[in-house]
Amino acid sequence: MNKIANRKVICDVLMEHAATDKDIVVLCSDSRGSASLTPFFEAYPAQAVEVGIAEQDLVGISAGLAHCGKKPYAASPASFVSTRSYEQAKIDCAYSNTNVKLIGISGGISYGALGMSHHSAQDIAAMCAIPNMRVYLPSDRFQTRCLIEALLKDEKPAYIRVGRNPLEDVYSETDCPFEMDRATKIGHGTDVTIVACGEMVKPSVEAARILNEEGISAGVLDMFCLKPFDTDAVISAAKHSKAIITVEEHSLFGGLGAMTAQAVAAHCPEKVLEIALPDSPVITGTSQEVFDYYGMNAEGIAKKAREALRS
Amino acid sequence: MKYEIDELKTKVWDLRKDTLDIIVAGGGGHIGGDMSVIDALSVLYFRQMNVSPETANDPDRDYYVMSKGHSVEAYYAVLCAAGFLKLDEVKAGFSKFGSEYIGHPNNHLNGIEMNTGSLGHGLPVSVGIALAAKMDGRPSRVYTIMGDGELAEGSVWEGFMSGHMYKLDNLCAIIDRNHLQISGNTEDVMAQEVLADKVKAFGWHVIFVQNGNDVKQLDAAFEEARNTKGQPTCIISNTVKGYGSSVMENKAAWHHKVPTTEEYDQMVSDFAKHKEAAANE
CATH class of the missing domain: 3.40.50.920 (Rossmann fold)
Structure with missing residues (x-):
């Protein structure tokens, strides 16, 4: 059974690129541990921004950073970043067309026992309804890697939802067919x-x-x-x-x-x-x-x- | 394009007339807030900010985010005078079918950095811009103007927190304190006082401008903000909504309204008197 959660893969890929790309910035809303991004904050403190429990600020600041050429990855529980800061996603990211990547962690019912406040069962509908917002739900760690690598190459906003737990592999190191925006x-x-x-x-x-x-x-x-x-x-x-x-x-x-x-x-x-x-x-x-x-x-x-x- | 203070004192009355004409041409507009904020906008674009059509993409430029996006007509007038937009085109297109000159700022237009309209967005975005400038060691200063009614949005206070947290002394937030919002007096709708103390308590340097429709007082405040180090500055600009004509001054009904022909003539006449008085000061 695979022990590596998709959120951990996101951190790995961002850390690999952050060494040579100083414009990559990771933002968290008191969520660096939940997002498996603590290693990024420790390795690249100058490229990491903590905003506290304030998702609207998280997304707004990300948009401002992106407007100046930064490549922000804002990670926060999917339940909050998809709807608490929905308007910032709509206006500051999608409408203003800023290169903000919103990472919804612990998506869906990952936080099973914590109840409906922590579930994101409407994030696909909400985010897809925003013009100029792309929405991705990768299925395993290999596809997550391919997806983040692809997203690092573009300059448009996107919402990416991943779950909390490690998932059984669908693909493998040597066999992960991936074409961006093609099922x-x-x-x-x-x-x-x-x-x-x-x-x-x-x-x-x-x-x-x-x-x-x-x-x-x-x-x-x-x-x-x-x-x-x-x-x-x-x-x-x-x-x-x-x-x-x-x-x-x-x-x-x-x-x-x-x-x-x-x-x-x-x-x-x-x-x-x-x-x-x-x-x-x-x-x-x-x-x-x-x-x-x-x-x-x-x-x-x-x-x-x-x-x-x-x- | 830079103006001396004395020149700007009269220029703001031409800009008020341009704003009025844009509103009349488009058949709608947030006229009251336009008239209270236009002096601060003018001081920013013609005295303080390092940005011009030629440097609009220079990463070292200064940035402005129109958080109170509904005052877009005043913003259009200032952007036209600063060379970013053409007044004839704005007047012809404002609020017309298919036009980019819509009722809130949109960044398809020259000189407009970010799209706004919904309140409470400008400060967090400006924090992000100021943070990026700090990260890259750029000289950019970042400005955003908020309405006083806008301060009821919680996201504003999230922005105040992070601006202080990251010691963004390249960031200056201006509150257009005209005391009126669409439903009436701000203190009746959602009390803002003790406003200066609140913002100070959030760790910001606060400057109170007694007359926020006086370009000289505003210019001095912006200089003080520029020289304030280690913390961001908030300028509370005490203005009059609808400033410039008795037809609309301090009247909540003029939050969003188009003047009749008689009212228009009265406003134009009032602006001309103000301009003459300013020239003779």
Whole structure:
């Protein structure tokens, strides 16, 4: 089992580049430990800014830094940085077009037992609705590395959500196909395609394996790029599969499922069944306990696929 | 473009007339705040700030963020006079379909650094700009003007905290203290006093300008801010909303309003009298 969380990978990549790129600045809102960014603060204190528990200031300051050519990475719990400072993301980052990268850590229901105040089940919907804001949910440590490397090369705002816990690998050191803003196709399903993002990709891959063993042809689309959304990949999947299943650690409203259904309905009408968090405070527990309860695991996803093909 | 104080004393009345014409051309505008803030804007652009159309992309330039973005008409008038924009184009385009000359600053236009409009954004962004200048050892000074009603936004106080934390003596925040906001007197809507003590308690050097519509007093305050080291400066500029004409002075109803023809004529006449008086001082 992998022990390296995606947040730790972000710190590693930023530290590797900060040595030669003095414009990289990391900002935290009393969140350097939670974000695994303490090593960055210790190694590059002149490129690290602490703003205290003040997300609006965090994002506003980041925009000011970016306006002067800095490359700020502002890391704060996803629940807070996606909505407490939503207007700063909208105006200071997206509208003013500043090169701010917002890192939402402990996203989704990572803080399971801490309750709804600490869950971010609406960050995809919120951030995707902002013009000029890009949204990414990488699925494992290898893809996270590719994503941050790619983001370091551009100068536009983006929101990146990662979870708190280390995730089982989807890819490997030597096999991590990655094209920016293109979903990664894992297998080819003529019966069903499972479209997933972030932490839900691994159980989706496992569900596809179970289904294939049963003689149901299943493939997975790792939609790490929620915006710009890879509509072409979804249309292609809808054309070659009999049904589409979406899986996301997010509300049903305005997330991966909604965007997938929108694309399918417009371009290639096909059955789309969605797996998502409920429209209510999420039950208390560890991430895995919560996922199991809502059927957001390999067996639950496979079950939904069978149901889609039956009806 | 630099003006001597005596020249600027009369120039601000031409700029008020330009502001008025922009509002009338666009059929709307935050006229009251325009008239209270235009003197501070003028002192910044024509006396204090190291920025011009030629140096608009120089990383060593001084920066201005219009936190009270609704006073954009005054800002347009000043940017036109400073050579960033063309007055004819602003008047023709203001608030028109498809125009970039919209009712709040947007950085598609020359001379405008950051987009504003929603209140409480300018100070944190300015903290970031000032911090970047410090990190790179640049001489830039950073200015932002906030409205007094704007101070009810919590993000302003987050900015006051971080400005002090990072000892940003290259940062100067100006509060356009005209005592009025859209619903009435600031002290009735959300009391600001004891304002100077509050900002001082946040670790800022505070300068109170008795007459914030007097360019000489403002200029002296900006000099004091420039010479203040180790902490950021906040200038509380005691102004009159709608300053320049009895039609609108100190009247909350003129927060956002377009004058009738008669009111327009009265305002133009009042501005001309002020200009004449300033020339004869």
